[in-house]
Amino acid sequence: MGPIVGSPPIVGNPIVIGIDAGGTMTDTILVDQDGHFKIGKSATTPRNEAEGFLSSAEDAADAWGISLEALFSGVNVVLYSGTGMLNTLLSRTGRKLGLITTKGLEDMILMGRGLQAWADYSYADRLHAVTHHHPDPLVPRRRTHGVTERIDQFGDIVLPLYEHEVFAAAKKLIADKVEAICIMTIFSHVNPAHEKRIAEICRGEITAAGADILVYTSHEVRPVIREQSRLNSVLIEAYATSRGRKQLKGIEDVSKKYGFKYGVQTLLSFGGLTSINHPRLHETMISGPIGGILGAAYVGKLIGNDSLICSDMGGTSFDMGVITRGQTRIENEPLMDRFKLNVPTLHLDTIGAGAGMILKVDPLTKKVSLGPESAGSDPGPICFDRGGTEPTIADCDAILGRLNPHYFLGGKVVLQVEKARQAFEKKCARVLGVGVEEAAEGMIDMLEADANNALRRVISGQGIHPSEFTLLSYGGSGPLHLAGCSRGIGFKDIITFQFAAAFSAFGCTTADFMRRHSVSTQHDIPSRADEVTLAGFGAKVTRVWNDLTRAAVDEMIADGHAREKIKTVPFLMMRYTGQLEDVEVMAPLAEVNSAEDMRKVLDEFEAVYAKVNHRVSRYGEAGFTITELGLIATADKVKPVLLKRPLGSSNPASAHKGVREAYIAGHWHKANLYEMDLLQPGHEVIGPAIIEHPATTLVVHPQDRVFVDEWTLLHYSHA
Known part of the structure; x- marks a missing residue:
């Protein structure tokens, strides 16, 4: 790719490689010691992500003017955010699992949560119960075994574990030749004693049978409340991460082949970097779009704007995030392929709207359908001339002259406009009875209207007027459809970037190395709590934070970070008593040693609540509830910078x-x-x-x- 005018002139060699593998394209950004950067781009290769990774890295290396060997041998960090685990879940090609759970909960995975029956459905399908279907369970009922035991919400043992039932279940699952055994008992996040004993018995039986079976426990994967999403989390960790690790290991092997000396990093769903050997790899499943929000926050600080709408349009989807008065929203139970998970994730709203959306027209009703299927990169739109036969939005852009057929990917792909035009006329325009141009622009208008309406919904959900927000538009197709997506909403400002296509990769490189540990709790603090009560709550909070600090710091040190370079920040998930949704609050203090300190924590919650929602919605008289305590450990790294230059002539x-x-x-x-x-x-x-x-x-x-x-x-x- 050409030079990025917004970055300083190149001086040294890159020391950071950031890669974002989307559904259609894989984007690369190279960053040197002083923050200078360049980008590269190539088609995503889902079957072997290492191929697309290498091709995109080579494109960026060419822009820098160095070889792949010189690139990889000189960098300290290779950061990769891909789709391997998500593809495994979507295609149902993961491990063969077995499940041991508390007796009486065997059917919980089949019943699921109510919203799993209609999540991700179209509006029309949501209206009719007959169309509602739960996603296929990752573990069939015949490989789900209940064992007698019970621990209550206080962590007290009500019923002892019937170990003979565990031995029988383990033997049965081994005989069924499962590849992993998952264990989830009720309230194990409070007291994991029974889960630990079940795991011990299973490992003993596996060893005795000479089998090669992994064992996963929910208290190790995600020790938080809500057993349904905790169960889904441990199942997906066991089911999907093997292929994800294999893909990431392939990336690491290719990097080392060209001279890279360290381990590859990947992006966590809550916005930090971690090793590909991270024990809870499902926390990286939603990683690519997260980079865009990180990049938006980084740019927002640069330009002094802290209320942003982030919009990322590629070939497959339109992802939106919100930063309200400097606050990003953490979602503790995101939906993943219609499964509710207990994974902290930067909140995203997504609709199917991208340049690769396949267009269809019903010959009887003349109804136009956009997607939900996308042509992706293989075979891609018809104009790519790689075997695609169905018209897409990208074909419409080419037909209307909006895309340069000789400059796509810098001329590496020559768009076959006439071929796209003939197919579109036959399958769409002629069926609708209108001209090719009118039909093509109509399709684009529909896509942009969908995105425009989605942006309006996201803003209205914040209860804040659009004039307070600046829209940041990025992704390969973001600038292409920016005008229609943003028209009439009334944003304070609308910004896009010369490096829009690689903005998510740019955002990934703004992240720090990170570990996040948390545990569920239930502390209800009355609005008029006295000094002794507040001090007592503070002591409990501090004890938990100290335990979490040790665990997070130990993991960071194991990854090679020096203790003196590790920073820790405790946090709380809080709500007003009686509410259903939490707000993440970064603690203003490392320890809470007095009633006054505890009041500072409560004041910080109210300040954050007013930013995320609105100050008039605060209701301290209801009291406060702490539902989760956590600790974030970080270590800094080099980040890209943008060059500020004086304004010149307006004549371009x-x-x-x-x-x-x-x-x-x-x-x-x-x-x-x-x-x-x-x-x-x-x-x-x-x-x-x-x-x-x-x-x-x-x-x-x-x-x-x-x-x-x-x-x-x-x-x-x-x-």
């Missing part, structure tokens, strides 16, 4: 590269073409125009404007 003539016919807003226009990397601070582009980059394209509608600021960020203004 130095970036002008010609004129092309483009169909925009119902008409063919002679659109001015600009090279995105040549735009300088101060330049202003007035539509109709197309601003091109090897990895993305920004379409500027008639009379709309794009202004380049001192950070070389692109600000889009509607007429």
Whole structure:
């Protein structure tokens, strides 16, 4: 790819490689000691992610002007966020599992949570119960065994463990040739004694049988309340992480083949880096889109804007995140393929809306369907000429002249526009009885309307007016459809980037090394608690934090981080008593040693609550409930930087590269073409125009404007 004008001139060699493997494209960013960076891009290869990883890294190395050997032998960090585990779950190609649980809970995995029956359904299907179906369980009923035991919510043993039932269950599962045994007993997050004993018996039987079977316990994977999502978490850890580890090991092997000396890192769902040997690898399953939120927070601090809507449009999906007054939202029970998990995750809202969406028209009803299937990178859109036969949004963009057929991926892929046009006319335009251009733009309008409505829903859910938010648009298709996605909402500002296609990879490299440990608790603090009561709660909180600190720091040290470079921050999940949703609060103190300290914690909760929701919704009279205590340990690393330069002339003539016919807003226009990397601070582009980059394209509608600021960020203004 070409140079990134927003980054400083290249001086040294890269020391960090960040890779984001999406559903369609794999993006790379290289960062040197001073924060200089360049990007690369290649098609994702789901069957062997190492191929796409290497190809994308090579593209970035070419942009830097070094070989792969020189690149990998000189870097200290290789960070990879991919889709191996998620693909395993979606395709149901994971391990063969067995389950041992508390007697009476054997059918819990089949029943699931109510929302699992309709989660991710279309609006129409949600309305009708006849369409509701639970996802197929990861463990069939015949390999699920209940054993007699009971621990209550206080951790007291009500019924002892009937060990003879455990021996029988273990023998049966070994005979069934399972590849892993999962163990989840009720209230094991309070007292794991029975889970530990069941695991001990299972391992003994496995050894005696000479079998090779792994054992997973829920208290080790995720020791928190809510047994349904805790069960799903341990099952997915056992089911999907083997393929994910294999993919990540393949990335590491390829890196070391070219001279890399260390271990590959991956991105945690809550925004930190960890080794691919992390014992709870399911915490990295939702990693790629998380990078975009991290990058948005990083850019927001840079430009002094702390209320942001993050929007990432690629080939498959449209992911949205919210940063409200500097606060990102942590979701403790995200949905993963319609399974509720107990995994802290930066909150994302996702709809199926991307440039790879397959278009269909019903010949009888003339109903147009966008997706949910995506052409992905293999075979890809028809214009890629890789065997794709179904029209996509990308084909529409090519037909309308919005994509340069000779500049896609810098010219590495020549788009076959006429082939796409013929197929689209036959399968869509002719069926609808309209012209090709009208039909193609109509399809794009539908996609952008879906994204526009999704953004409105996300904002309305915050209870804050859109004029308080700045929209950040990125992803390979983000700038291409920015105008339609953002029109009419009334954002304070709309920003995209010269490196929009690799923005999630950029965000990944802004993360620090991290460990996050937490445990469930139930502390109800009255609104008028006296000094003694508050001090007592503080002592309990501090004891838990100290235990979690030791565990997190030990893991960081085991990963090779020096103790003096490890920072720790305790946190709490809190709510007003009686509420159903928690708010994550970073503790203002490392220890709570007095009633005054405890009041500072409560005050911090109220301040955070007012940012995430609204100050008028605070209700301290209800009292406070602490549902979870946790500790985050971090170690710093080099991050990319953006160069701030003075504004110059508004005339973008130095970036002008010609004129092309483009169909925009119902008409063919002679659109001015600009090279995105040549735009300088101060330049202003007035539509109709197309601003091109090897990895993305920004379409500027008639009379709309794009202004380049001192950070070389692109600000889009509607007429």
